Each structure stands twice: as structure tokens, then as C-alpha cells.
Amino acid sequence: MSNLALIIYCGLITFLTRFSMIALLKKEMFNDRIREVLSYVPSAIFPAIIFPAIFLDNAGSIEIENNPKILAAIIAMAVGIFTRNIIATIFSGLASYWFIIFIV
Amino acid sequence: MSNKSKNFFKGIKDTSPLMIPVIPFGIIFGVLAIDLGLTPLMTIAMSIIIFGGASQIIFLQLFSAGASSLVILSSVGAVNSRHLLYGTVLSEHLSDLNLTRKIIVSYLLVDQAFAVSNDHFKKNREDKDKYFHLIGGGLNCWTIWQITTIIGIYLGSIIPEKLGLTFAIPLTFLALLVNDFRKLINVIVIIVSGSIATFGYQVIPFKAYVIVAAAISLLIAFILTKFIKKNNE
Numbered sequence: 097m098s099n100l101a102l103i104i105y106c107g108l109i110t111f112l113t114r115f116s117m118i119a120l121l122k123k124e125m126f127n128d129r130i131r132e133v134l135s136y137v138p139s140a141i142f143p144a145i146i147f148p149a150i151f152l153d154n155a156g157s158i159e160i161e162n163n164p165k166i167l168a169a170i171i172a173m174a175v176g177i178f179t180r181n182i183i184a185t186i187f188s189g190l191a192s193y194w195f196i197i198f199i200v
Numbered sequence: 201m202s203n204k205s206k207n208f209f210k211g212i213k214d215t216s217p218l219m220i221p222v223i224p225f226g227i228i229f230g231v232l233a234i235d236l237g238l239t240p241l242m243t244i245a246m247s248i249i250i251f252g253g254a255s256q257i258i259f260l261q262l263f264s265a266g267a268s269s270l271v272i273l274s275s276v277g278a279v280n281s282r283h284l285l286y287g288t289v290l291s292e293h294l295s296d297l298n299l300t301r302k303i304i305v306s307y308l309l310v311d312q313a314f315a316v317s318n319d320h321f322k323k324n325r326e327d328k329d330k331y332f333h334l335i336g337g338g339l340n341c342w343t344i345w346q347i348t349t350i351i352g353i354y355l356g357s358i359i360p361e362k363l364g365l366t367f368a369i370p371l372t373f374l375a376l377l378v379n380d381f382r383k384l385i386n387v388i389v390i391i392v393s394g395s396i397a398t399f400g401y402q403v404i405p406f407k408a409y410v411i412v413a414a415a416i417s418l419l420i421a422f423i424l425t426k427f428i429k430k431n432n433e
Contacts, residue, residue, distance in 0.1 A: 099242055102269050106259055106276045107249035113280040115306035117287025118294050129425075134285045136421035137414075139380050139389040141279055142373040144413035145258060147394030148401050149370035156402050165367060172371055176378035182221035185375035186228075186368065193367055 168193035204329045207320075211336025214316040219344050221375075222312065225253050226345050228368045230352015231359055232257070235366065236264040240353045247349040251342065252310065254279050254376070258410070261369055267407035275410045286314045293321040294331060305331055308338025385424045393417035 150169050153159040160166070172189030179185070201209075226247075233243040238260075250256050255276045262272045286309055294305060317334040324330045359365060380386035396413035404412050 099238075100245065102272060103242065103246050103249055103259075105269075105273055106255060107251070109273060109277045110250050110252050110255050110280050110283075111307060113277070113283040114287060114309040115303065117284055118291050118302050118306055118309075119299075121288060121291035121295065131285060131288065132425055133418065133422050134282065136386065136389055136418060136425075137278075137282045137285075138377060139386045140393050140417040140421060141410065141414040142254075142377055143390045143394035143417075144397035144410040145261060146370040146373050146377075147398045148409070149261070149367070151398050152401055158398065165370075168367070169370065169374065172374055173381065176375060177381050180378050182375040182378070183224060185378055186224060186371045189371040189374070190365075190368060193364065197364065 164193055164196035168196060203327070204332045207327070207329050207332035208336035210320065211313070211317065211333040211338075212340045214320065214333070215312050215337035215340045218312040218315065219340065222253070222341065222344050223348050225372060226348025227352040227355060228365070228372060229253065229256055229260075230349045230354075231356040231365055232260055232352075232369065234353055234356030235359075235361065236260055238263075243353050244346070244349060247346055250276075251307065251345065252280065253345070254373070257369055257372065262407060262410070265407055271406050271408050271411070274408075278411055278414050283309065286311075286318075289318060290314070290321065290334075293325070297331060301331065305334055305338070308335060308342060310338060310341050312341050313337035385421060385428065388424065389417045389421045392420055 146169075150165045151158055151160070151163070153163075168189050171192045172185050175181075175188040176185035229247070230243060233246070233256075234240065238246075246256050246259070250259070258275055258279050259272055262275055267275075287306075290309070294302065297305065313334055316337055320333045321330055324333075377386075377390065380390065393413045393416075396416055397409045400409045400412060
């Protein structure tokens with residue numbers, strides 16, 4: 097599949113998830129139970145991207161020692177929990193990462 | 201000013217504060233796309249065709265790891281499943297629109313626009329033109345997203361690689377979870393998903409670790425919510 101075709105298919109999937117319920121539902125079809133479980137989707141998916149990007153090296157092996165990303169991510173998480181601010185979380189993580197690799 | 205444009209501009213105004221985090225997000229996307237070897241044209245095509253931050257970044261992540269098309273597609277689908285929820289919630293307000301309008305509104309239904317328009321719809325149930333609020337808010341997000349993508353493309357060609365900007369990917373997703381760290385079930389789901397993905401990265405075939413981790417941890421959320429509900433009864 098060419099890159100452009102893949103992008104178009106991904107766009108179609110994104111669109112269909114937004115469109116399907118608006119187009120199909122007349123009244124509430126999802127009960128509260130399904131709705132509640134769907135609210136956990138971000139917590140179920142995002143860590144699957146976050147954890148490997150922090151704990152694995154370029155070859156895909158687990159790297160705990162000498163890994164500045166772990167401390168930087170912990171700092172970012174603490175800032176996030178306290179401030180609930182998306183920008184503060186991202187930039188405190190990047191700043192501490194740069195501080196560790198360039199200055200310490 | 202007509203009622204339609206009143207709703208439209210209200211949508212722009214209401215989404216504006218939420219655009220502040222979108223700006224760095226869009227720039228980071230543009231920078232990473234160039235960093236990972238996509239052409240500027242492909243990068244712009246992604247922002248127009250997909251128009252979803254999380255979907256586009258997970259696309260980049262898996263694409264650069266050499267995942268197959270099927271895995272990329274299903275992972276983007278999984279990230280997007282939250283939109284089913286948005287559609288479900290909004291459908292009662294939008295079910296009277298014709299097909300063309302439903303298509304336009306759906307394309308623009310991003311997290312930020314959903315958040316403010318859902319409130320607006322609940323307060324203005326009787327207003328027939330209230331969907332213009334969602335169009336205004338969605339177009340505001342769309343414009344910001346395209347502009348910041350282009351800024352990122354430009355910056356991506358001048359930012360040195362040793363800055364390690366790919367670390368912005370996990371940080372961006374971490375930032376999207378800040379409200380979930382305070383809730384017990386969420387924390388359990390987060391740890392389960394992250395551990396499966398990390399330990400399964402080498403073992404699970406086809407780089408399907410995102411889907412496998414998400415499916416198992418969502419099942420755990422399903423079981424935990426049932427268990428906790430029962431305790432409350």
C-alpha cells in the first residue's frame with residue numbers, strides 16, 4: 097500500500113468513527129455500561145504508546161539504567177497531576193530531559 | 201447578525217482557550233513527521249485527510265517502527281474509538297440534519313469542539329441552528345491545526361536531531377492522561393496497558409502491541425467497573 101493510500105484509509109477510519117453514531121443513532125443505543133467502558137479508551141491506549149517510548153531503547157530492549165527519559169517522564173507526570181495543564185506537562189518533561197542529557 | 205453566524209462565532213470563541221495546547225501539539229507533529237522522513241506534502245495531506253492529533257502521531261510512531269499497514273490502520277481505529285462516544289452523546293442534537301450537514305459536522309468533530317459544543321447544545325436544545333456552533337468550533341481547530349502543522353514542517357528542517365524531539369510523543373500522550381492519574385481504575389488500566397506494550401513489544405508479532413495492550417486493558421476496565429458497581433449496590 098502506498099503511503100498516500102494508507103493516509104487516506106486512516107482518514108476514512110477516523111471519519112467513520114466520528115460519523116457512524118451521528119448518522120445511525122436516532123435514540124440512545126449505547127447503554128450507560130458501554131459508555132462507561134468507552135470512557136476508559138484513552139487510559140487503555142495511550143500508555144501502550146507512552147511506556148515503550150520511555151522504557152525501550154532504539155533496538156527495542158528494555159533500558160532502565162542510564163535512561164534519562166524515565167526521570168523526565170516522572171517529572172512531567174508530577175507536573176501534570178499538580179497543574180492539570182497539558183503544555184506545562186509536555187514542556188516540563190522536555191526541559192528536564194534536555195537538562196539531564198546536556199547539563200548533568 | 202443571523203442566528204447561524206451568532207452560533208458560528210460563539211463556537212469559535214468557546215474553542216479558542218482550548219487551542220493553546222493544540223498549537224505546540226500541531227508543531228510537534230510537523231517537526232516529527234519531517235524528522236521521521238515524511239515529505240512536507242505527505243505531512244500536510246495527513247493533517248487535512250486525517251485531522252486528528254492522536255491518530256496522526258500514533259501513525260508516525262508505528263510507521264517509523266516499520267509496522268504493517270493493517271496494524272497502523274487498526275491502531276488508528278482503536279485510538280479513534282473514543283469518537284463513537286462523542287457521536288453517541290451528540291446524536292440526539294444532530295439527528296435532524298441532512299446527510300451533507302452530518303458529513304461536514306462529523307469531519308469537524310474533534311475533542312475540543314465536542315467538549316464545548318456538547319455544553320452549548322444542552323443549553324440551547326430548541327435552537328434549530330445550534331449545529332453552527334460545532335462548525336465554528338471545528339473550523340477554528342482545523343485552521344489552527346493546519347497552520348501549526350506547516351510551522352512544524354518548517355521547524356523540522358532546522359531543528360537538530362540530537363535534541364531528541366521524538367521524546368515529545370510519549371510526553372504528549374502523557375499530558376492527555378493527566379486527569380486520569382487521580383482515579384484508581386484508570387491507574388490500574390494505565391499500568392496494565394503500559395506493561396503489556398513494553399514487555400510485548402518484541403514478542404507480539406506485527407508490532408500489534410498497541411492493539412493487544414489496549415484490548416486487554418479495556419477488558420480489565422470492563423471487569424473492574426462491574427466489580428466496583430456491584431460493591432456499591
